[in-house]
Amino acid sequence: MSEYTRTLLPIRWPDGPPKRTYDVVIIGGGGHGLSTAYHLATRHGISNVAVIEADYIASGNTGRNTTIIRANYGIPESIRFYQHSLERYQELEEETGAAILHQARGIVWLAHTEMAMRTERARCAMNEATGAQTFMRTPAELKALIPQLDLTGGGRYPVLGGSHHVQGATARHDRVAWAYASIASQRGVDIFQHTVVTAIRRDGDGGRVLGVDTTAGRIDAGAVLIAAGGRITQVAAMAGLRLPIRTHPLHAFVTNDYAQGFPVILASTELACYVSQTDRGQMLIGAEFDSQPSFSRQSSYSALRSYSYKITRLLPFLRDMRILRTWAGICDISVDYSPIMSATGIDGVYVTTGWGTWGFKAIPAGGEGMAELIATGRPPALIAPFSLDRFRRDHLLADAGSAGTR
């Protein structure tokens, strides 16, 4: 197969409006909705599925993220889940025939204090015990790996060491979404763009789900998956469901090309900032999410200033670069900073949410797990800990320190 045909997998768009009835309706054509549709069709033979997307596919956070794939989390449940997803990404080009531009680069998390060194050492030990490859590096080793790094942190944030997650990677976000959409649609899944779900219908007061109302008409459905990204609380409310989620904007920006090349993904969790180089050679920079909850995708000058200040302490060469473009997405942050992949207590209604600032890396494993849950009624072991009822049972999966964006 040539590189050209690998890149342009066609999507089969439906000829007309949605059918009156589908087995499954998926609200949201982001990575998680599309990956679930793909896995329903390819793994479970369920292709009488409609994906309803309010805008165009991957127009939400899936097409806005900084594409970092990693499994260096701090709790065993998350490490296992994300490691599986990382490995699925490694095979995704082969599996789908789409060029998703997957690149294993390794990711370094710097520590500037003794407290952070302890955290990173614990991370390495937990990762090793649970199947992810993360190793401590000395300042000299880090300097050899990243010659541009200022080990004094601008005289303010000295680098005492760091953890190196060697399988950390990136992939082209919209191609991931298109790869899943293409194959799902070839298998019979109908994907509707520019179609908004306006209501979720239930049988009587509090009964099972009957379907959804959309701007293209009413659809009956046996099951409804809500995969609505930063709009999740608004869409879940249509079914009478309240979730432990708040939506916060997250920004990112790119600079002009850096010809010398930058070998790894570099982050500081203490400073909450990170940087990598895109395929086009631009430096891609992200940092903390806005503390104020909001549904606004406006870029903000204060975020740009804060991100630039922090990242230039670590990489002084960035001071000479120009900011070309900035954007924001709205992130569904759960109260324990872990995702929710779950049935909801409403018969036939499922959610995949809590993907916050970290859900791109989870698209293969998240869709795979949700498809199995919907098809069989049972959550596979990898996603079972992430059920919604953990909040009621007080079994939180608290791992804010692994988000890297707060």
Ligand SMILES: Cc1cc2nc3c(=O)[nH]c(=O)nc-3n(C[C@H](O)[C@H](O)[C@H](O)COP(=O)(O)OP(=O)(O)OC[C@H]3O[C@@H](n4cnc5c(N)ncnc54)[C@H](O)[C@@H]3O)c2cc1C
């Ligand atoms: C700036 C930024 C950087 C990030 N960096 C990373 C990173 O490096 N690594 C990582 O792992 N994660 C990262 N993330 C997080 C990641 O992008 C998200 O967690 C992930 O894309 C979530 O995918 P999703 O399918 O759940 O949501 P989305 O991609 O947001 O898709 C939800 C879709 O639902 C649609 N929708 C909403 N309401 C309705 C409705 N009523 N009817 C129909 N459709 C509706 C929306 O239009 C949207 O397309 C980042 C996010 C941002 C914003």
